[in-house]
Amino acid sequence: MTTTTSSDTQVQVVKPTVASHLHDYWGRVRGGDIGSLPAVLGLIVLCLVFGIARPTFFSATNFANLFPQGAAVIFIAMGLVFVLLLGEIDLSAGFASGVCGAVMALLMADHGWSWYTAIPAALVTGLVIGFVLGFLVAKLGIPSFVVTLAGFLAFQGILLVLLSGGKIVSIRETFVLSLANKNVPAVWSWIIAIIAIAAYAGVQFLKVRNRAVRGLVTDPMGIVLARIAGLAVLLLVAVAVLTKERSINPLVISVKGVPIVAPIIAVVLVVWTFVLGRTAYGRHIYAVGGNTEGARRAGIPVDRIRISVFVIGSFMAAIGGIIAASRANSVDPNSGGSNVLLYAVGAAVIGGTSLFGGKGRVFDAVIGGAVIAVIDNGMGLMGFSSGTKFIFTGLILLLAASVDALSRRRASATGNR
Amino acid sequence: MAATPLLELRGIDKSFGPVQVLHDVGLSIYPGEVTALVGDNGAGKSTLVKCISGIYTIDAGTVTFDGNQVAVNSPRDAAELGIEVVYQDLALCDNLDIVQNMFLGREKKRGLVLDEPTMEQMAGETLASLSVRTVKSLRQLVASLSGGQRQTVAIAKAVLWNSRVVILDEPTAALGVAQTAQVLELVRRLADNGLGVALISHNMNDVFAVSDRIVALYLGRTAAQVKTTDVTHSQVVELITAGRSGTIGLPPEKPAGAAGYTDITPPGADA
Known part of the structure; x- marks a missing residue:
């Protein structure tokens, strides 16, 4: 099955064959390194169940609808993957996306800005929000849970103030509208x-x-x-x-x-996957998430990395907010509120990103976001109420978190943490 | 035996707030030799190592490297000089593989992109040069390695950078008998390759097995710097526990802060 090659100058290595490669993969899965496997299997099962119960689930129209439905959550979740990789959390990502969406909508509606200035303004808003959060966490040492919980409340307030107490700002700019609708x-x-x-x-x-x-x-x-x-x-x-x-x-x-959002998701996915997997910066994020003290001793600027992941998190929330505003054709005081944040955290965790830090990929956000979009869409088709959808999504999130915790335990038992 | 030390510390003081942890500590590390750094818990061994590696900045004293006085203010400074530390808790990232760990913080890049093939090749050559042939794959996660293998990776990581001085903090503390022997052999090989090696250990057997010199710390002071062949087991234990043994070590009743360690063993000090 395997051929062994060895020479005097190299460590003895085993040249893998297709069979041994699959065997190794299965070994890692059994050892607790499961990645997105449960999410992929779950997605297939959910699609089959919904497809059998409601044949319209498999129609081209419904399939196309899934992309804009899931896009905002997927973008926010991609940013959260970076935050979660350090074992931190960003509870303010939902309303941060709302604030950024509102900044864009207001600049276009009330100040006559065009999309090519309003969108960068929204993105910069995201960067600033992320820097403030990251600075408070990294430099002042406040737990990210508290900082972002405060942010959650404050950004909700900022959104209300920006929308002067609750008006709805509609979007007419065709470029912005086409992002999620064309x-x-x-x-x-x-x-x-x-x-x-x-x-x-x-x-x-x-x-x-x-x-x-x-x-x-x-x-x-x-x-x-x-x-x-x-x-x-x-x-x-x-x-x-x-x-x-x-x-x-x-x-x-x-x-x-x-749908236009699909290639946008793909491009963002490729860019962030490249950053995480192929650059020194990405490597350092994993190192800080896996062993902060070890990373510090290796000369990695831990504080700067910590700030940067919050910046990326809020930047991605801004993109999510823009897409959400585009899909809704408007921004209102509840943009980025209700279930958006929990769906985004859920997407990252369901996809296989660990809540304990050090493990996760940007792809997790996409596959997890797809699971959530499919649940939302499929249960909607089957006529379940919002209440039932929330309960079911909550259970799925709990299941994903249990899988994470159990695989972690399994991994430490097999010495494969 | 080399005449001039590769790394020499003199009069090192270090305080954390009101607590002075190191008082006027001196330490010399010679190329091609293993210098054992011994001392009881709280004697200041780990603090001294962190001062050398730039994690802590020293309050007073001089660091001389290769004859030149240097300032080590960050781990990067130490790394640039060629000082590498292998820590007790290893400082390896479990979620990264062997190659990624060995190059952590100093990744080889081609433009913006990590140069994985080069790194993997260099890691493989370094491990081979240390006669390590027990790992299944260089892309194995460190989490899946045994204690001895992890220690080996940590040491290989230190050697990879053509380092001049390698400091090992309790490398055998958590290992079994066979693995301890392997690691000690590796330590000896490092010195034989011309590196200056400092070995921190609680285990007298390890110390006497590989070291050429012994430096004993006692309550944050250097009690003695002696050649291993000049002292006995029990003398070293006395130096660790009481700060002196016969005529070697700190003079009794010496006021705090005064310099007072013996650099060489007076003849006839054998107890």
Whole structure:
């Protein structure tokens, strides 16, 4: 099954085959390193259950709706992954997104700014909020729970003040509205999907080649090809479904193509995954989350890293707020309120990001956000009330947190923390 | 035996608020030798190490490295000089793999991107040069390693940087017999490769097994710096527990803050 290579100058290594690679993966899963596996399986089960109970769940229209429905939560959750990686929490992300959305909406509606100045203003608002939170946590040493709980209340207040006691600001700027409500033309949908697959394949092959040239262990070709094929099938099927005509009356207006938010999510996902996985900064985030003192002794500026994750968290909340405002066509005093924050934390945790720090990926936010969007959407189709949806989502979150805690315990038992 | 010390500390004072932890401490580390740093709990060993590595800044005293007086104000300064510390609690990140841990804080980059192949290759070569062949994969998480393997990774991490001085804080404290022997062998090999090695240990067997010199700390003072061959087990224990043994060590009733440690063993001090 495995061939052993050894030489005098290198540590003895085992060259993996497809079988041994899968065996190793299964070993890690059994050892408690499960990643997003429960979320992926849960997503499949939920889709099947809802699809069988309500066949409209699988319609192209409903599938397309899932993206804008889940997008705001996914963006906020992506930011929360960074905060959670340090074992911190940001409870203010929901209302921070509301404040940033309101800043954008007010600048456009009341001050006549156009989208290309109003959106950066909202993003900068997010950066400032994150810096303040991070500074209080890192430099003053106030627990992030308390700082962001205060932020939760204060930002809710700021939102009310900005909207002068409760008016609703509607958005008319077509660019902003199109972000969450329009689709990429069918042709471009295909082109983007094919470019994405080609780029992924290129990166994978380049990685294998770079390692092979140095005589390092590479993933078996079978696994690499399977990964590329998997992504290709997933993307092509999704695009095929989404480029079908979804309009009730195609003669009046044609609705087809991939929702614009989908490629935005994909780009943001790739950027942050790159930052976390391929840069020294990302490596340092994991190090601080895994062993703060060890990171400090390695010369990593722990405080700066801590501030920066809150900055990223609130920046992503700002993006979430913009998308939410776009989808609702307006901003009101409850933007970013009610379930937004808990759904976002839930998305990150359900996706496999640990609440204990040091473990998690940006992809977790996407898969977890998809689970939450599917629950919300599917239970809505089945006619359950909001109350029942909240209870069910709460139970799923509890389940995910238990999986996290149990896998952690399992991991420490097998020496695989 | 080298004549000039690679790293020399003189008159080091360190206080935490009203508590003075180190009084006028001196320590010399010679290339190609293992210097054992011994002392009871609270004698100031760990504080001294943290001062050397730049985690704490010293209040008074001089640090001389390779003949030049230097200021070590941060772990980075120490690393640039070539001083590496392997801590008792290892300071490895469980959630990172062997290569990631070995390069933590000093990652090799190509532009903005981490240069993983180079790092993996260098890590593999370093481990091989230390005759470590027990790890399954360099991409194994440190969490899945045994105590001895972790210690090995921590030491390899220190060696990776062509360091000149390696300070090991209780490297064998949590290890079994076989693993202890392996780690001590590794410590000896570091010195034989020309590095200055400081070994902090509570275990007299370890100290006498590998060290060339012994420095005993007693209540934040240097009680003695002696050659291992010049003293016996029980003398070292006395130095640790009472600060003096016969004519070696701190003079009795000496007022606090006064310099007073013996640098060499007077002949005939054998008890």
